[in-house]
Amino acid sequence: MTEPVRTEPAIRETVYMDYSATTPCDPRVVQRMLPYFTQNFGNAASRSHQFGWTAEAAVDQARQEVAALLHAHEKEIIWTSGSTEANNLAIKGVAQMYRQKGNHMITAVTEHKAVLDTMKHLEGEGFQITWLPVDRKGHVDLEQLAAAITDQTILVSLMAANNETGTIHPLATIGALCKQKGVLFHTDATQATGKMELNVDTQHLDLVSLSAHKMYGPKGVGCLYVRRKNPRVRLTAQMDGGGHERGMRSGTLNVTGIIGMGEAARICRTEMATEIPHLAALRDRLQQRLLAGIPDAVVNGDEAARLPHLTNISFPYVEGESLIMGIKEIAVSSGSACTSASLEPSYVLKSLGLNDELAHSSIRFSLGRFTTTAEVDFAADRVIAEVLRLRAMSPLWEMVQDGIDLSQVKWTVH
Amino acid sequence: MTYSDKVLDHYQNPRNVGSLDKNAADVGTGVVGAPECGDVMKLQIKVGDDGRIVDAKFKTYGCGSAIASSSLATEWLKGTHVDQAAQIKNTQIVEELSLPPVKIHCSVLAEDAIKAAIEDWRKKQAGTPAAGSQVHA
Numbered sequence: 055m056t057e058p059v060r061t062e063p064a065i066r067e068t069v070y071m072d073y074s075a076t077t078p079c080d081p082r083v084v085q086r087m088l089p090y091f092t093q094n095f096g097n098a099a100s101r102s103h104q105f106g107w108t109a110e111a112a113v114d115q116a117r118q119e120v121a122a123l124l125h126a127h128e129k130e131i132i133w134t135s136g137s138t139e140a141n142n143l144a145i146k147g148v149a150q151m152y153r154q155k156g157n158h159m160i161t162a163v164t165e166h167k168a169v170l171d172t173m174k175h176l177e178g179e180g181f182q183i184t185w186l187p188v189d190r191k192g193h194v195d196l197e198q199l200a201a202a203i204t205d206q207t208i209l210v211s212l213m214a215a216n217n218e219t220g221t222i223h224p225l226a227t228i229g230a231l232c233k234q235k236g237v238l239f240h241t242d243a244t245q246a247t248g249k250m251e252l253n254v255d256t257q258h259l260d261l262v263s264l265s266a267h268k269m270y271g272p273k274g275v276g277c278l279y280v281r282r283k284n285p286r287v288r289l290t291a292q293m294d295g296g297g298h299e300r301g302m303r304s305g306t307l308n309v310t311g312i313i314g315m316g317e318a319a320r321i322c323r324t325e326m327a328t329e330i331p332h333l334a335a336l337r338d339r340l341q342q343r344l345l346a347g348i349p350d351a352v353v354n355g356d357e358a359a360r361l362p363h364l365t366n367i368s369f370p371y372v373e374g375e376s377l378i379m380g381i382k383e384i385a386v387s388s389g390s391a392c393t394s395a396s397l398e399p400s401y402v403l404k405s406l407g408l409n410d411e412l413a414h415s416s417i418r419f420s421l422g423r424f425t426t427t428a429e430v431d432f433a434a435d436r437v438i439a440e441v442l443r444l445r446a447m448s449p450l451w452e453m454v455q456d457g458i459d460l461s462q463v464k465w466t467v468h
Numbered sequence: 469m470t471y472s473d474k475v476l477d478h479y480q481n482p483r484n485v486g487s488l489d490k491n492a493a494d495v496g497t498g499v500v501g502a503p504e505c506g507d508v509m510k511l512q513i514k515v516g517d518d519g520r521i522v523d524a525k526f527k528t529y530g531c532g533s534a535i536a537s538s539s540l541a542t543e544w545l546k547g548t549h550v551d552q553a554a555q556i557k558n559t560q561i562v563e564e565l566s567l568p569p570v571k572i573h574c575s576v577l578a579e580d581a582i583k584a585a586i587e588d589w590r591k592k593q594a595g596t597p598a599a600g601s602q603v604h605a
């Protein structure tokens with residue numbers, strides 16, 4: 055027979071602190087979606103019967119909810135399969151539509167691969183891309199950005215907040231600059247939704263990418279905000295077909311996913327004011343405990359302009375993979391993109407100027423709606439114990455204690 | 469990444485962690501690897517008059533497999549004659565710990581550390597000041 059519907063997150067033996075990778079669905083989101091799998095299963099594009107009308111009405115309500123979160127108009131929301139697709143649609147769509155106007159675009163080296171690789175793809179097709187560097191905290195130099203804009207520039211793409219460090223870009227300032235120069239501004243706000251204020255008007259955003267699974271909605275659904283007025287942004291569709299979504303994104307809508315995203319956006323909008331300080335307090339508690347318990351631990355990113363739920367910390371003199379292995383009761387991400395074989399340190403942390411060793415030894419803790427104080431304390435205690443244990447067997451820590459400057463040591467490199 | 473039970477055991481209960489007096493005449497020290505490569509192993513042996521290794525210690529900065537490889541090496545070294553110890557091959561470590569291909573370099577590093585420690589001890593025996601193994605600039 056069928057499994058009972060689970061309305062509470064499962065009790066876990068592992069503490070989940072990887073909300074920036076993905077979030078569980080809020081039970082309210084699941085409840086809202088359920089009827090649309092069975093009774094109300096209609097195709098939102100079916101105009102000739104009640105099944106279609108019901109689905110369409112629910113999709114429109116979700117559209118209003120997502121628009122409200124951005125202070126946008128519902129007609130400006132284009133549903134996609136997530137942020138990867140939204141970033142592709144925004145960047146390739148602008149590149150192709152505005153090619154006559156110019157062939158230059160600007161982005162930063164710390165963007166998500168969905169932006170970087172899309173830009174690289176276009177570079178291969180003859181577009182000029184400026185890859186802005188970032189400073190130690192993950193910020194681009196705004197004067198350098200201004201100087202990079204030419205009469206050939208058609209788009210600036212800079213994320214709202216970084217997925218690894220949580221560093222928040224000054225959207226309103228960047229947006230105003232782009233507006234003044236007559237250049238479109240796209241922001242990948244995947245990590246920012248519900249965690250900071252987003253306002254397409256005051257921040258002068260022309261294109262915004264969002265993803266439901268980072269905001270307690272389901273995976274595989276997201277949207278692109280496309281400005282309709284001042285200026286009206288036009289995009290070349292990346293998918294040909296039935297002309298859904300004002301012709302910008304063909305394909306039968308993922309009705310259940312969209313409804314889930316709408317409910318997720320409603321909850322974010324109505325609860326943000328209390329959720330943000332709550333998350334920040336938990337995050338600060340975790341960070342303070344870790345820094346107090348572990349000498350020489352360093353916070354990466356910009357503590358003064360950072361997402362409230364995230365802290366990225368390097369633990370020098372211990373190696374990242376062994377640390378992750380030692381704290382397997384805590385689900386976190388490490389600074390080494392441990393794609394099974396290659397142990398490449400994170401390109402984001404390296405762009406901030408961290409050496410490979412520090413990048414390897416860094417951990418991203420990202421908390422969320424269901425994180426408890428008890429979990430924070432458990433995680434802090436476990437991480438402290440494990441870092442100290444690994445340091446006790448680290449020859450690097452021993453050398454540093456003996457007053458040796460590691461940068462002066464001649465290592466036997468293989 | 470899944471680890472064999474033996475790797476997990478050595479990682480959780482490493483044998484012979486610690487340091488010996490690197491200036492002592494009967495102690496050989498090998499330090500191999502580099503922090504930017506993700507592994508540094510320090511392996512030390514204390515050798516008796518009969519050429520048998522009476523004690524072995526290690527400290528390792530590296531992944532679980534690197535820690536396990538050096539921990540296992542110290543276990544094997546203790547009670548072994550230096551001449552036999554010099555014959556230890558990385559493939560034996562790979563086999564004992566069931567290391568996957570991506571972790572073979574950990575066993576290579578352990579073999580190198582053993583050789584470096586023995587060489588350091590031999591140099592001390594020959595009366596020449598240790599070179600090469602003391603990497604501290």
Ligand SMILES: Cc1ncc(COP(=O)(O)O)c(C=O)c1O
Binds near residue numbers: 213
């Ligand atoms: C900043 C950022 N952009 C884009 C993505 C990709 O989003 P999606 O999983 O919806 O394709 C992610 C998620 O990993 C992200 O963190």
